[in-house]
Amino acid sequence: MSKSLPTRSENYSEWYNELVKRANLAENSAVRGCMVIKPYGYTIWENMQRALDDMFKATGHTNAYFPLFIPKSYLSKEASHVEGFAKECAVVTHYRLKNAPDGSGVTVDPAAKLEEELIVRPTSETVIWSTYKNWIQSYRDLPLLINQWANVVRWEMRTRLFLRTAEFLWQEGHTAHATPAEAIAETEQMLEVYATFAEEWMALPVLKGIKTPNERFAGAVETYCIEALMQDGKALQAGTSHFLGQNFAKAFEVTFQNKEGKLEHVWGTSWGVSTRLMGALIMGHSDDQGLVLPPKLAPIQVVIVPIFRNEEQLDQLTEQIKPLISDLRAKGIRVKYDSSDANKPGWKFAEYELQGVPVRLGMGMRDLENNTAEIARRDTQTKETRSREGIVTHILDLLDEIQRNLFTKALNFREANTHRVDSYEDFKEKLETQGGFLLAHWDGTTETEEKIKEETKATIRCIPLDAQEEEGVCIYSGKPSSRRVVFARAY
């Protein structure tokens, strides 16, 4: 740690970029728009994966794997789908290199041109539904509840680590059902899973809602989403769950014989979250000193730093600390013991603060005498010296408390930054001065939605699932509206 981070108030965007790099989460690679996820960042992602995967399995899903490549003609089969993805996809045209005639290395071999170009998957509906065609014949084959963990590529022109990268990691669930009601129930169930994960694991409160037609997934009948609020007052879409109707079933002729023996098209859903969640996690809680991680996802939950002058003191401290480490690990706590003498304790404290380790234990010679330890909380940046009697239980409670506190803090922030606005003037003023979620009446037209976006960069994040009926008039057009929707500028 050479110098301190830019502060959030100075430059939020720089603060984020620097934090991602300095906390060893990710960095840009030599390939435009593609990131390297570094070990510390990847461990957080693994913790997220594990929790989500358990939730998917608990709701009856299994994992499978489908090809990276999609034949160009497949992408075209669902009209709005190709419209949505064709403009930003990586295209494989050749399958061999050969030595360059001028000896300057290798060059594409023109003799090895593919008959049909392959698209690196931007999402897998097309390749998966073309497979489901062979897997589904009868109502007995339904529902089909499959998820895949994979990399996908969307050729974004302006990229930011985690938030928007050309290649990213994600999971994509793809399910097939006999009735629209079942498919809609699945779509809603998975939205609920995402919301639970965001709130209970990431400690981020989210709004649940549906997207306007304009913001819908390309090929969906309805897109549900969860939206989180970042500390700079911008929204971040943290997960989506799509009811696909029979669109892909029709495009790929996926039919089943129902109980009455009649052929019908299958009803579909798809749902996904990605490494974008890492961006949400970082921006949701961190501060000017560095990362703040919810204990449930932190790679290191407790770091123990011995404070010593010489080898002998270290040995004495280690002797006392070792059983404590065992006890913590026996409770399932991820503990790191940093006894290296390459760096001073103060340097280490700053480093683990930057890395967002929820609890830090310091122990020096006086603690040895007094049977105490210094416990520091990352979230509140408070510390206290306490007896080592019952310290394991105390730490377990503390980790729970930190998890809860982060959620409460984020919820309070969101509440303080959610405003009902009733005029376009107020809307624009709030957007400029503080951002946040703006609850406003809208006339339901794409035209108005796009005008507002053009003029203010704010988009409709969602129509909240719990929105109350309320008579009002559109802030832009003055036309009647029966409920408020959520506007915000967004990542």
Place this chain on the structure above:
Amino acid sequence: MSKSLPTRSENYSEWYNELVKRANLAENSAVRGCMVIKPYGYTIWENMQRALDDMFKATGHTNAYFPLFIPKSYLSKEASHVEGFAKECAVVTHYRLKNAPDGSGVTVDPAAKLEEELIVRPTSETVIWSTYKNWIQSYRDLPLLINQWANVVRWEMRTRLFLRTAEFLWQEGHTAHATPAEAIAETEQMLEVYATFAEEWMALPVLKGIKTPNERFAGAVETYCIEALMQDGKALQAGTSHFLGQNFAKAFEVTFQNKEGKLEHVWGTSWGVSTRLMGALIMGHSDDQGLVLPPKLAPIQVVIVPIFRNEEQLDQLTEQIKPLISDLRAKGIRVKYDSSDANKPGWKFAEYELQGVPVRLGMGMRDLENNTAEIARRDTQTKETRSREGIVTHILDLLDEIQRNLFTKALNFREANTHRVDSYEDFKEKLETQGGFLLAHWDGTTETEEKIKEETKATIRCIPLDAQEEEGVCIYSGKPSSRRVVFARAY
């Protein structure tokens, strides 16, 4: 299950292909050479991944993620590496599609041509070492012990499910060290991890050895491998671990300051296993009735099938079976209870036999009276009726015994099919009539190795690590040789 599998003796290759499909492990996709790994197959792969990942972490490695794409110029930086991979790689040349002028769908947009083509990674040494350059400055940054789970693409012309596919899943470890001794120790340690995994989890005995220069990984100084023997007498390379020397460090200028303050190039290793292991697992143990899975990797370890005539009988059976399921699950056993009435017990028995479920429990009304159950073993195809007293313990023991038995059986098979041969005539005759591992003297030249391969399709699988010094003469050239190497035809 409409008709029975082809038998292994009739047509081993067809037996394999059909088994992979009928047991719902994988199938070919619409994309040439790329497979779909189906849920049942993928669950086995997940079990493998979990076990391997735990072993990697226990030996100090962490996971990270590097880009899918490699700039063409990177691939060229290590001379023998590009030579090895350029001829079979997928090349991305464009980043956008547009509507075809004739309205026939979408076409590559010529205006969106990449300045430099990108290669879909066939392996990641180049992109990783270009990153390590920035991560390593001092001996304090070493060793760097990183693994990645990823998909890779090698444009194979002749593909077979799991054994050879254009896209496959794997893990690739990439480590950097301060000394050649440390790097070699790492290479050997990871070979040991692979051998332990193959033997203890997959129940497949493996030979550990080093590859001849001719069979070495493109860019390595030394390639270590584990080799397994399939039931048709062909060998299968099940994992490789490479000592890279300073080759990639030099190609990407990765240096570090040693303790004396002098700049040196870093020493590297890489090691990997892939979904090819699925092929080894299937071919290593399965029989003419279907899959045979080692319990440690089986998605379902115990299946329970109630035998009933009506709803009431099913209810009575279920009441007795439910606590048994709980007890087994409490012991960590993966249990399936198949009480569906869509299929008859006989059909179910055949289906779970095909799927290789290690232990099957059948329970009918008489078992209810007698407090018994019928237990069938998949590996020996034997069954017995026993009291339900102590049945959980019995099942736990049985799963262990099946795991051991599969290993012993495979080991006996390998021993029966390993031959010392001392003449080229004998060599050719053994190859034709029974295959297997042939231990023979070889003069150490690539010329002889390639002549033998040309004439017999047998390759040198490895020079075993435990090969004894033994004076002899090369079976082909008659030149002197000081140890036997292992020949075989191979997958």
